Amino acid sequence: MSFNLYKLFFPCATENYQTSTIVLAGIPMDFTVSFKPGSRFAPAKIREVSIELEEYSIYQDKSLYDKTFCDMGDLELPFGNIERSIETIYQFACKLFEEKKVPIFLGGEHLISYPLIKAAANSNDGEFYVLHFDAHADMRDEYLGEKFSHATVMRRVGEVIGFKNIYQFGIRSGSKEEIEFAKKNSNFYFIDKWDEINNVIKDLKGKRVYLSIDIDVFDPAFAPGTGTPEPGGILSSDFFDILLKLKDLDIIGADIVEVAPYYDISDRTALLAAKIVRELILMMG
Amino acid sequence: MSFNLYKLFFPCATENYQTSTIVLAGIPMDFTVSFKPGSRFAPAKIREVSIELEEYSIYQDKSLYDKTFCDMGDLELPFGNIERSIETIYQFACKLFEEKKVPIFLGGEHLISYPLIKAAANSNDGEFYVLHFDAHADMRDEYLGEKFSHATVMRRVGEVIGFKNIYQFGIRSGSKEEIEFAKKNSNFYFIDKWDEINNVIKDLKGKRVYLSIDIDVFDPAFAPGTGTPEPGGILSSDFFDILLKLKDLDIIGADIVEVAPYYDISDRTALLAAKIVRELILMMG
Amino acid sequence: MSFNLYKLFFPCATENYQTSTIVLAGIPMDFTVSFKPGSRFAPAKIREVSIELEEYSIYQDKSLYDKTFCDMGDLELPFGNIERSIETIYQFACKLFEEKKVPIFLGGEHLISYPLIKAAANSNDGEFYVLHFDAHADMRDEYLGEKFSHATVMRRVGEVIGFKNIYQFGIRSGSKEEIEFAKKNSNFYFIDKWDEINNVIKDLKGKRVYLSIDIDVFDPAFAPGTGTPEPGGILSSDFFDILLKLKDLDIIGADIVEVAPYYDISDRTALLAAKIVRELILMMG
Amino acid sequence: MSFNLYKLFFPCATENYQTSTIVLAGIPMDFTVSFKPGSRFAPAKIREVSIELEEYSIYQDKSLYDKTFCDMGDLELPFGNIERSIETIYQFACKLFEEKKVPIFLGGEHLISYPLIKAAANSNDGEFYVLHFDAHADMRDEYLGEKFSHATVMRRVGEVIGFKNIYQFGIRSGSKEEIEFAKKNSNFYFIDKWDEINNVIKDLKGKRVYLSIDIDVFDPAFAPGTGTPEPGGILSSDFFDILLKLKDLDIIGADIVEVAPYYDISDRTALLAAKIVRELILMMG
Amino acid sequence: MSFNLYKLFFPCATENYQTSTIVLAGIPMDFTVSFKPGSRFAPAKIREVSIELEEYSIYQDKSLYDKTFCDMGDLELPFGNIERSIETIYQFACKLFEEKKVPIFLGGEHLISYPLIKAAANSNDGEFYVLHFDAHADMRDEYLGEKFSHATVMRRVGEVIGFKNIYQFGIRSGSKEEIEFAKKNSNFYFIDKWDEINNVIKDLKGKRVYLSIDIDVFDPAFAPGTGTPEPGGILSSDFFDILLKLKDLDIIGADIVEVAPYYDISDRTALLAAKIVRELILMMG
Amino acid sequence: MSFNLYKLFFPCATENYQTSTIVLAGIPMDFTVSFKPGSRFAPAKIREVSIELEEYSIYQDKSLYDKTFCDMGDLELPFGNIERSIETIYQFACKLFEEKKVPIFLGGEHLISYPLIKAAANSNDGEFYVLHFDAHADMRDEYLGEKFSHATVMRRVGEVIGFKNIYQFGIRSGSKEEIEFAKKNSNFYFIDKWDEINNVIKDLKGKRVYLSIDIDVFDPAFAPGTGTPEPGGILSSDFFDILLKLKDLDIIGADIVEVAPYYDISDRTALLAAKIVRELILMMG
Numbered sequence A, B, C, D, E, F: 001m002s003f004n005l006y007k008l009f010f011p012c013a014t015e016n017y018q019t020s021t022i023v024l025a026g027i028p029m030d031f032t033v034s035f036k037p038g039s040r041f042a043p044a045k046i047r048e049v050s051i052e053l054e055e056y057s058i059y060q061d062k063s064l065y066d067k068t069f070c071d072m073g074d075l076e077l078p079f080g081n082i083e084r085s086i087e088t089i090y091q092f093a094c095k096l097f098e099e100k101k102v103p104i105f106l107g108g109e110h111l112i113s114y115p116l117i118k119a120a121a122n123s124n125d126g127e128f129y130v131l132h133f134d135a136h137a138d139m140r141d142e143y144l145g146e147k148f149s150h151a152t153v154m155r156r157v158g159e160v161i162g163f164k165n166i167y168q169f170g171i172r173s174g175s176k177e178e179i180e181f182a183k184k185n186s187n188f189y190f191i192d193k194w195d196e197i198n199n200v201i202k203d204l205k206g207k208r209v210y211l212s213i214d215i216d217v218f219d220p221a222f223a224p225g226t227g228t229p230e231p232g233g234i235l236s237s238d239f240f241d242i243l244l245k246l247k248d249l250d251i252i253g254a255d256i257v258e259v260a261p262y263y264d265i266s267d268r269t270a271l272l273a274a275k276i277v278r279e280l281i282l283m284m285g
């Protein structure tokens, strides 16, 4: 007789941190979301639906069974305390990068990318870039009076790593000020500029890249389960074409954020996130 | 301390009719809908979700803050009385056009376009055209024995303004008779003819155009909240490409109809409508 | 022609603060909710569904048309900042009580009751009691390391007004520690002790009472739209029997909290809250 | 090989009108519903879920297999035309009563009871009573300017059969005027007076009774799928106790109205209606 | 830093089988369900929502922290193969009973009770009874031509342990034949006979009892997430009153079956099941 | 007066088998579905929503009114018994093909294609091909220990008709083994190879083709109501372009499978299936 607690991302994940280079961890923080909260439940839901996917990817002709990766579960956070949560996430990420892990973080809200990327930047000697897929620029200086928010995360990141090291794709929403700032300072690509990804990949080849995917980069038809859906987004099939091109990059870490399962009865948003994670694992290491 | 009743379409709308050229008004009529009723709730829902959108549009690099527009609320209608409702809508629209407003009407069912367009035509000396985006031709002579119905609206409109002044895009459903009629009499473009919009825009340049958008022109994946969804429709990103081309036209009024919020738990249909309204406001005046 | 923006709680509410003794105000804070967030959307939803109810109550043979009350809209809060939010709510409530208003607050999460009740206690010379209906005792000393939480709110309230001045009904969930504390210190009634309400009403007659209703006092069948539903609760018809008995009390203020509209597609939770508010208005003043 | 089109109410219904005394018919009209429309879909949904129920009732120790009843399908109505619809329904019902059928009508909205009861009264020599279960009195003289509406139906019925011949149970909502009218003219029982049903049954014994059940007599927890849900209603188990007592009456016809399937994803409202219909069939004839 | 995979029923469950007398196990079989399938997902969902409940029960003034119990996860079954699944479940249950465990099984469909109870009977010298809570008698001899089905399970159980050893409460649905059989052979209590539970408890005192709870014993208002909901069921508060009386019995095992999470967006059915399990654990051993 | 039981696929379907060449039949089997079951309800739902579609197709300029086709209803199957169900389906399909019918089968799960295609192959002298649209290759040799499963169906089909006679489009998921098998043995087209359909149509011109459409070939945005949704699928508008090209083929039968209505509240999956069926009928015969 055998038993199954369905507790891991894909049944073939292990709990063995030591032997795994690729590690998954849930970061269930959603304290600054201004519109529809609930991304705290995303890591559990993404794991739950991952059993529906194959371990093998036709796209890459590779199987998770040939990879060793571990799922650490969800990081416990001081609930509602933004400052201490950011610090806890930062310390955790620093440890991972110091121990030469290649982590994939399951948000949670987008603000988690700030401590995660800061840790990645710290642990990193050479050039370091962030590739950011999102409907929103997330480049506000502050939001509702707060410096640390899902809507300011890339502004904070840019202050740490330099705005010229940020590449933003899929953007179709923002305030006038933040878009002007982004256009002037970061490498900003409006939603109709996906073709430019080819040039960017060429430029970033051989450099260390952190990938931050806000699920609302997709059109709400494909990812209704998110807090600030924005019509006019990318199609899922087009996204996988782009994602697969990233295998030429040296991705040292990634996050996928803003999945809010309660707004999607069909669970297709979480399933989409799980499939992205599978492809990321297979192209890493 | 400040308070917010979230009552207006975008917080930056005013209630000042006198100073506004662009005016929004809800027309919550859904008495002739044959399949799934409920578009009477659309204006309230579209307003509700509008707070999720930015006032600034990256697409046009313009902000609602630089526009003066007012939201008049919903027109009160004699419930269930089609004839009197049409008359009430007509009188209201006449007043708006006489006072040189550029109105955007939030349906309600598509039948409201008949009194709205009739009023627009009356107030208008020069050439006048209707640009109609819909899954359905709405060109029946009668429907279930009734002359006035969401399924006959463009037939009634054509009788007033001339069928050659109607341009129909996105059409993929209709009865044999109405389609034959439309092909012969109006400027009818089957769903696969979106490219023709460029020529039409060229032809209509400098002429006065009323825009009537039935939300079911979108595929049900993008707009599930509507009474008669029809598979095979346009994608939201493709639609925004087309919509933005219309800025070369002299749009004297517009309606967006057939949003039925109860069939869309995710509210993405209403959000799509709200974003279309934002872009319309920004390209008007 | 007349227009309706459906912006107020019941169409017969006014926006005239000066002439109204009874005032409604939304307090859309949900920053400490540990399980399912979303009560920030409750005031808007309760207003929206209130149009479905009659202004007249058969229960009391009274009509809202014979009352003057105003709906102030929602208080604007510093998003995500618990400390400043509590202070803002407190200042707002102090003003209301000083100006001799009888307020009904629409939450938001239960933590809002702390500043609200503190303000009520301050403005109040004679004896002052809190009548608390809830599935949960909310008597923890701290929750997830935080002193201020929806789960600690009655503990904080007791520290201000004295635990013996708190009466708790409907309680069926809590930690061992908080229940022992409540049993020892407050007037604690387990879910099966609703009959005791008659004695409590006798005791409280002529005294000033603040009423705090957590919607999860109802069974989830009646109020599925809440963050921490707890099976085994009161039926809606039994609740109205109890509520109506409270008309013998001198209710100086009330709140109804923890409605989370997104978890209830049928909107019956918000409708239940709206009906409670109607009965409260009619029994006040 | 055998095939099933699941088209009838209970597989054991026949399509043979001639041999059946008990006949079911759908009346899919919902043109005057002021809040949430959609009861036009109720007959189809009630049939669909009826297959989930047993043909045998433990409550009455009787089986539908021992009854001959037919399901006529849905009456076709001139869509949106209230006047002609009422006339069509009236003619249909007259024919049924003349041919000595005992019909059970599946609404549709409550307005259908007006032509149905008028037809029943016409065909009927002796004393004739209406037993009305509803959350609402439906005793307005007019509603939104209209004489014929789901909110005026019992006023119109009373004008035909005399108000003293109407017994109303479960009522918990109405305008001040209509409730005063009902209290003065009809036999009006507020929601807390269900016990009086015993006396009413004694009074009506041996007399001809038409039963009109508005599904919103139930609490929304039991019947969320309806257009104007009203909290504080009867429990389903209590209702079946009352319904079974009616077997002592001479029920000459019945309707069950205002089921609106789209607002109840669980289909439990339609299932409740189907079970009521089963019990009615078994207590008839 | 600590991590949480939320994998167990209540965080205080262990995975240590050896030291635990009380063991939980999921039996995710739903192969014979005739109407709406999906109970295979119940164990995972019940675990997921259990984190929302307190470990302490006010009802019993006891805490799960004072109990040692383990959650074994879900038994892996040969998918779709009924015969082999029954055998696998039987072997598993025999092992548990032989090793003197007191198991609580989370279905899955009701058919799982057959191998579970057969194993319990085998391992048991003295008198042995089954207490069965259900809307349905489940006493058919066969269903759709099959001997082993959720609709025949108590017939099969009776053949093993004797029908006089089965007590059935809450029953309100069945075929004529099975109800006649049940009335004649088992201890059958119609839905209106809950008061008889007191006498039954007296009779069963000191005897070994297996408890089988079909979640459809509740009214669909309280438990919409089940395959064959039946209106007219017990209220959740009344059920807990009854459940707590069972603490006088020597419950050697229990199952809770037929939770089908996909039909209950609110998750209140699974939450109700989780709360029942908590109370069962606390009254056991 | 006329009545409507809405029982047929499109009101213009007949029940006359003798006079119809094209026949529809529901095959409501879903016993081997491993993830989310429920396709047994698809035929009834597809019929229900078909009334929303026009009988006329603008795509083909043809009307169902000009076709004679019958809807046989649903085949009754021995519930839960896979072996006997396959045999029953096989016998039924053999009869249809022998009597020179051109059937369209409404699944049910994909396993039904095995007996259906076997019957088609038997009745067929010349060359015979299967055109398979699916997200999954369905080429496993066994699944969860079973030879007959929705995940093995094309392997079983290939063993009967030869793998080189199978063309598979839209495939984006599978196990490593089955994909390697499919690539080597069948005509396998990965999701990005839709353009190859033109060549395939050229090759198959004049040959007898059976078309098997698994609804999960669509992206979950377009078809959320299915048991194993797979992100990255085809758009509905692109699919209709492809489907219409098939009119050059001699389609002798077709099935559309794996619609699971309960996971799609909007019913757009069933509507999409109904529209595909309409186009198939119009291109047949």
Ligand SMILES: [Mn+2]
Pocket: A134, A135, A136, A214, A216, A217, A228, A258
């Ligand atoms: Mn974003």
Ligand SMILES: [Mn+2]
Pocket: A110, A134, A136, A138, A150, A214, A258
């Ligand atoms: Mn973002």
Ligand SMILES: [Mn+2]
Pocket: B134, B135, B136, B214, B216, B217, B228, B258
């Ligand atoms: Mn349309």
Ligand SMILES: [Mn+2]
Pocket: B110, B134, B136, B138, B150, B214, B258
């Ligand atoms: Mn239209």
Ligand SMILES: [Mn+2]
Pocket: C134, C135, C136, C214, C216, C217, C228, C258
């Ligand atoms: Mn509470």
Ligand SMILES: [Mn+2]
Pocket: C110, C134, C136, C138, C150, C214, C258
């Ligand atoms: Mn509380």
Ligand SMILES: [Mn+2]
Pocket: D134, D135, D136, D214, D216, D217, D228, D258
């Ligand atoms: Mn009513």
Ligand SMILES: [Mn+2]
Pocket: D110, D134, D136, D138, D150, D214, D258
């Ligand atoms: Mn009524």
Ligand SMILES: [Mn+2]
Pocket: E134, E135, E136, E214, E216, E217, E228, E258
């Ligand atoms: Mn049952």
Ligand SMILES: [Mn+2]
Pocket: E110, E134, E136, E138, E150, E214, E258
């Ligand atoms: Mn059972």
Ligand SMILES: [Mn+2]
Pocket: F134, F135, F136, F214, F216, F217, F228, F258
């Ligand atoms: Mn598939």
Ligand SMILES: [Mn+2]
Pocket: F110, F134, F136, F138, F150, F214, F258
């Ligand atoms: Mn398949």
